[in-house]
Amino acid sequence: MRSVKGSKPGQTAGFLPAKALEPRFAIYYTPAPEHPLTVAARAWLGRDAFAPGTGTADTREAAFISEPRRYGFHATIKAPFRLREGASGEALELALRGFAAKTQACPIGPLRIDLLGGLFALVPIHPLPTLRGFATRVVEEFDRFRAPMDRDDLKRRMSHQLDDVETTHLVTWGYPYVRDRFRFHMTLTDRVPEKQRAGMRDRLDAVFQPYLSEDYRIDVLSLFVQQRRDADFVVRSQFALKTGAALKTAV
Secondary structure (H helix, E strand, O other), X not given: OOOOOOOOOOEOOOOOEHHHHOOEEEEEEOOOOOOHHHHHHHHXXXXXXXXXXXXXXXXXXXXXXXXXXXXXOOEEEEEEEEEOOOOOHHHHHHHHHHHHHOOOOEEEEOEEEEEEOOEEEEEEOOOOHHHHHHHHHHHHHOHHHEOOOOHHHHHHHHOOOOOHHHHHHHHHHOOOOOHHHOXXXXXXXEEOOHHHHHHXXXXXHHHHHHHOOOOEXXXXXXXXXXXXXXXXXXXXXXXXXXXXXXXXXXX
8 A cells, every 4th residue: 555645754645654454363361242241341442342333432431441442451461562574363263272272271260340549450369379380371472473562663663661571571571461461351441530449449449340250261262353553352252161162253
């Protein structure tokens, strides 16, 4: 696609940098589409990552859910990345299926609603070291598919307040919150102004509290895809751990 007259080098008629038109993939945990927690999250976010183009957000919450709505209900295991040269989505999908087939489920335990840096998320009541180890395995196993970060991505990430360890993780793994900095969480909102947090927590409690006491575990892994940088993430495929059975196939 040719560049528009007057646009910057590397930009296209959509006014997006060329690399922003490449798909990004991510490996997330999200319960099965029929699970009550997934159903509640779908209603809250007004979007179903398993069924693109469906759902409508509650206008009362729309201002506070733009990011979790775009990314879909999930816990990040391996953060979004572009494919390295020579890699393909099909090869990544096949590798994830093989990994799932030989990997035991990882316990999460019951969940609670917590405030993380001004945004609300579901987190384990009792964080387990095994979760961090599991996530680290996934990050390392699939890094061979990841393209190096480009200068713009690196600059954008570096604009956040990262310490030396997080910066090293960012450069090495493409994401700062891995290994010793990993924290399992399922984001429900954008950052909420302090004066509005009590009301937001009450609304979240009403939607999610009935489903948080379950003894959760990572028993599936999902491959999400974002076709271009301004698109929503959708579930491309989902695989059951220990069996590798495909619970959802490519979109």
